[in-house]
Amino acid sequence: xxxxxxxxxxxxxxGYTVIAGTAGxxxxxxxxxxxxxxxxxxxxxxxxxxxxxxxxxxxxxxxxMSPDFRTNGSTAGSTDEWLAGRENGFAHWQLGVTGxxxxxxxxxxxxxRSMPSRTQITRHDCVEGWSAIGKWTGVxxxxxxxxxxxxxxxxxxxxxxADRMGxxxxxxxxxxxxxxxPQTILAYGMNDQDLPVGHGAPIRLRVERQLGYKNxxxxxxxxLVESLAGIAGGKGGYWEDxxxxxxxxx
Amino acid sequence: MTDSTAQSADRRGDRVxxxxxxxxLWHWTTVGTFVVMLMSGLMIFNAHPRLYWxxxxxxxxxxxxxxxxxxxxxxxxxxDLDVTTTGVLGVNNTQDGDLTARAFPWWxxxxxxxxxxxxxxxxxxxAWVLSLTMAAYLVATVFGRHRRxxxxxxxxxxxxxxxxxxxxxxRLRFPRGEAAARYNILQKLTYLAVIxxxxxxxxxxxxxxxxxxxxxxxxxxxxxxxxxxxxxxxFIFAFGLxxxxxxxLVMVVLAGPINEVRSMLTGWFxxxxxxxx
Numbered sequence: 001x002x003x004x005x006x007x008x009x010x011x012x013x014x015g016y017t018v019i020a021g022t023a024g025x026x027x028x029x030x031x032x033x034x035x036x037x038x039x040x041x042x043x044x045x046x047x048x049x050x051x052x053x054x055x056x057x058x059x060x061x062x063x064x065m066s067p068d069f070r071t072n073g074s075t076a077g078s079t080d081e082w083l084a085g086r087e088n089g090f091a092h093w094q095l096g097v098t099g100x101x102x103x104x105x106x107x108x109x110x111x112x113r114s115m116p117s118r119t120q121i122t123r124h125d126c127v128e129g130w131s132a133i134g135k136w137t138g139v140x141x142x143x144x145x146x147x148x149x150x151x152x153x154x155x156x157x158x159x160x161x162a163d164r165m166g167x168x169x170x171x172x173x174x175x176x177x178x179x180x181x182p183q184t185i186l187a188y189g190m191n192d193q194d195l196p197v198g199h200g201a202p203i204r205l206r207v208e209r210q211l212g213y214k215n216x217x218x219x220x221x222x223x224l225v226e227s228l229a230g231i232a233g234g235k236g237g238y239w240e241d242x243x244x245x246x247x248x249x250x
Numbered sequence: 251m252t253d254s255t256a257q258s259a260d261r262r263g264d265r266v267x268x269x270x271x272x273x274x275l276w277h278w279t280t281v282g283t284f285v286v287m288l289m290s291g292l293m294i295f296n297a298h299p300r301l302y303w304x305x306x307x308x309x310x311x312x313x314x315x316x317x318x319x320x321x322x323x324x325x326x327x328x329x330d331l332d333v334t335t336t337g338v339l340g341v342n343n344t345q346d347g348d349l350t351a352r353a354f355p356w357w358x359x360x361x362x363x364x365x366x367x368x369x370x371x372x373x374x375x376x377a378w379v380l381s382l383t384m385a386a387y388l389v390a391t392v393f394g395r396h397r398r399x400x401x402x403x404x405x406x407x408x409x410x411x412x413x414x415x416x417x418x419x420x421r422l423r424f425p426r427g428e429a430a431a432r433y434n435i436l437q438k439l440t441y442l443a444v445i446x447x448x449x450x451x452x453x454x455x456x457x458x459x460x461x462x463x464x465x466x467x468x469x470x471x472x473x474x475x476x477x478x479x480x481x482x483x484x485f486i487f488a489f490g491l492x493x494x495x496x497x498x499l500v501m502v503v504l505a506g507p508i509n510e511v512r513s514m515l516t517g518w519f520x521x522x523x524x525x526x527x
Contacts, residue, residue, distance in 0.1 A: 040375025052466030129298035130308035243367035249462030
């Protein structure tokens with residue numbers, strides 16, 4: 001019997017140790033499990049930001065649109081301010097843009113409509129797995145940011161919303177790469193009409209390279225921040241605070 | 251056959267080195283990764299247990315496959331076919347024994363409870379392991395010696411030879427002696443389909459479901475005919491792999507489980523002795 005430790009046996013032994021160690025660690029240690037799973041998310045985000053930061057999503061033709069675009073999540077806002085706005089077509093609604101900006105500003109719905117607009121027919125992908133194709137009209141977020149001039153330490157754009165899931169107000173956040181992406185718009189129109197209440201009136205975010213839950217509805221305020229740590233659960237969004245990935249490009 | 255020691259050596263057959271270190275490490279990594287991918291994938295499917303063809307597909311649109319429930323009856327619908335699956339699909343018991351409306355039951359999913367966020371973390375993390383080890387294995391196979399083990403040898407791909415091999419398999423008549431060390435033609439074709447069609451198909455349809463990669467790699471949408479078609483194919487390829495695993499395990503058992511598993515662990519395979527004529 002050959003009992004020599006050959007290079008082949010050493011590699012095999014190390015390989016089996018790694019496989020068994022990883023499997024065992026995942027099975028018994030919640031901390032190790034979280035470390036591995038968090039590592040996967042970080043790897044995916046960094047890889048996605050390494051390739052194709054500026055790539056545009058496909059825009060479809062009118063013939064390819066979903067005949068019936070279902071609503072999802074909350075189907076109306078619930079704050080007093082939003083409820084009052086719905087009574088008069090959001091005539092007095094103001095979008096506040098604050099935080100790490102040189103020129104904080106308020107935008108009425110008419111002001112947003114008078115800015116350069118973009119219309120795009122894109123696919124909405126829910127984290128659950130379904131997709132629907134709709135036509136969105138709005139002002140590019142970049143146009144709004146240009147008017148408020150973000151400071152160099154602004155790393156994230158946070159959207160504060162008027163809808164509640166349970167007791168918590170919905171909110172979301174994106175990085176500056178997505179914020180300045182040409183297809184990232186604050187949509188006030190859908191399928192050639194005013195944005196319906198069920199889909200987020202008066203405005204919702206369209207961030208086309210990420211899943212549905214990033215596309216916040218019923219937006220009341222935008223805030224530029226350096227870190228997401230101090231906001232609500234600290235993970236950058238309502239669903240993120242409940243375990244979903246902050247980067248939802250997959 | 252009079253010498254007792256020679257007889258025992260003869261009965262045990264010759265040992266041959268059959269699987270390289272790389273193949274063995276890849277095999278067992280893939281076993282673990284596949285289990286995680288499948289079970290977390292079934293949990294993700296539970297979030298929307300309907301499949302569509304085309305670019306879009308949601309609740310108002312017709313589904314070609316659906317696992318659902320009505321009046322406490324679980325069902326699987328494929329086209330016009332409706333199969334009652336209460337207890338397993340659509341309506342089943344949770345780990346605590348409570349009746350629940352869920353497509354795939356707790357024992358088939360990671361995590362066992364309904365947790366889409368967690369299932370996605372498992373699935374999208376281990377997708378990296380699966381893709382990177384698969385890519386490494388494919389590169390090593392194409393450029394290394396393992397290619398010769400998998401490609402049909404001269405004359406093996408003839409219909410006559412394949413038919414003969416099908417008949418031998420049906421009669422559970424497996425090769426003995428030297429021939430047992432090599433893959434037979436059905437094995438080669440199956441392994442080639444798994445590593446060249448099912449796994450790459452699995453990975454590419456998975457990438458097609460990413461909205462960000464759709465922007466970067468728009469040809470993927472054309473290759474599979476849309477995101478919802480890619481999602482359907484992802485599911486079909488997954489069950490193609492489940493089918494492969496079932497047949498693979500049956501064949502291991504029929505061919506001698508201890509010898510087969512040992513050879514995939516240590517590399518050494520004991521040749522089944524030639525039958526005495």
